[in-house]
Structure formats: C-alpha cells, structure tokens
Amino acid sequence: MKKNIFYFIIISMFFFSKNINANDKRTLHEFSFTDVDGKKYLLSQHKDKVVLLVNVASQCGFTKQYTDLQTLWDKYKSKNFVVIGVPSNDFGNQEPGSNAEIKNFCETNFNINFPIMEKVSVKGKNAHPVYLWAKESYGSAAEPKWNFHKILIDKKGQINDTFISTTNPQSEKVVKKIEELISN
Template identity: 40%
Template sequence: MSIYDFEVSDIRGAKSDLTAYKGRVMLIVNTATKCGFAPQFKGLQKLYERYADKGLAVLGFPSNQFANQEPGDNAEIQQICELNHGVSFPLFAKIDVNGPGAHPLFTYLKNEAPGFLGTRRIKWNFTKFLVDREGRVVKRFAPAVTPEKIENAIQKLL
C-alpha cells in the first residue's frame, strides 16, 4: 500500500486521499492546540510559507489522545489554529494516532518510521513524519524537535 492510498477527511469533513500531494515532500504532524508544543504551529507555518512553492506540504492531524489537549470539535480546532497560530496549511479531521482506533495513515507512518528503540507508538503531540516526493517515509521526528531543527532535512528533499 502507498501513502497516497489512505483516505483522509479534511477539517471540514470532505473525504479524499493523499494523491493531491503526489510529487511533493510532506511533513505530517499530529497536533493539539492546548499542548505545550502548540507554539510549533508558528514554525510549521513558516516552513509552509517558505517552501510550499518549492514542493512542501505541511499536513496537520489533530488528536486528543494526549492529556485531553485537543478537546474541541473540528470547527473549533480550525478557528483556534487560524486565529491564534496563523495556520493556513491543510488541517484534517481529528483522529486517533494510537490504539485500536488509530487512523490507518498513522499506523502506516509508525510502521514505516519507528520511534526510539523501535517503538511504534506515538508518545505525544507534534510527532512529525517526513515523506519524500516518491511517497517514502524518510524520518520520524520527536515532539521536542522543533520545525526549525528539521528545515535542513526538508531542504535536502526539495
């Protein structure tokens, strides 16, 4: 199965797959607006603004699986991201990233790029997955790794 085969719903509920991002570098992130890492939204937005025209897509997937840090519905999440963080990159419907209800996209990402010591589980919000133009998952970045610290890795793929 290819990363482009996974069905996703955008923040407004429209269903599609990831083929719209074929040929682009993707940075896929599980997000939460009430997380201590939420200031990373600004860094993600800067990367998006700086490199979108060169082929970068930043994709945000809200999740409420970590300390109830994304309790709102999709409309609230979108509003907070736009108003408080200036987000204009694509946001998707709130999902689970771990457990039996984990979205298949995140199950795939975790299998393709395991975490520290081979762990498959996502440990917290703002885990980032970098995907190359051919749809290969290149690397997983821990939540504490800021968008600024992964800019070089993105540049190499662009």
C-alpha cells in the first residue's frame, strides 16, 4: 500500500505545471529563517547570489541527495551560489528528529556544511513564510509535493525554476540552470 501511495505522489508531481503568478512582488531577500542552531538567518545576506532552496528529510528515499547537494555547494560556493537545506516533517513523517538530531545526522552521515535551517512546515497555510511567498509568486510548482523539492532563485531574489524530488541536484538540467544564473 505504501509503495502505491509513493508512486501516486511521484506521478502526480508531473502534473503540476509551472505557473508564474507574480502576485507577490517581494524577493527572497526580504525573509529569514532560524537556523538549526537557533540563530536568526537573514536571507538578505544572499543578495547577488544564486540560491537553491531544498526541503530535506533524514528518513526519505531521496536522502542520498544530501551528497549531491554538498557536491554542488562545494563546486559553486566560491561563485556566489548557496544551497539552503530546510528540514520538514510534512511528508510521510520522514523528519521526526529535533534540530540537534537533524544537525548531527547531516554532519555525521553526509559531512554537510551548507546552511541547514530549523525544521519547519513547507506546505499548506502553516508553511514557513518563504514557502507561502514562493507559491504566491511562482505558483503551485513552487510548493513542495515531497521531500527534496528544489527551488532555484536568481541573484535578484526571484524564483527562476523549480525541480521535483526525483530530479537529482547534479542532473544536467539543474547544473545548466545554476551555471546560467551564476554567469548572469
């Protein structure tokens, strides 16, 4: 039964088209998170940087993408690129741990050193304000349908593209978009 639900979710993700509404004129830089250590994390520090915002989970079939996200971060961080991991327990209760447990998991299992935020909701009316903004300004394609959904944001703080969970962070289409945005 769980396997059927998983396949249904994956297949249904393909039916959500990208729909730019541009109803919300704010940019990513106007928001903040609290990081996994409990400190305020201003997204304004990433003005003039390309940002890949990814909702993550420790017990997901896509958790191995942490390795690919770290590789992207290592390769492009010196070129004004940042990966931001946003833990969420919204999908299948696959991120049940505390912030301290999440941090330990990321560092111990994947040597993660890109920014990880505190665990938040990323969907629905109780989603973190960044995710509410993303859906309002870019449409339903920006709302995560599962763990490891990716939102690519340009140097001006606008959403450029989104990638479903099954799209590997090091896939040709993701890397090509990142390189295009970095060079602009």
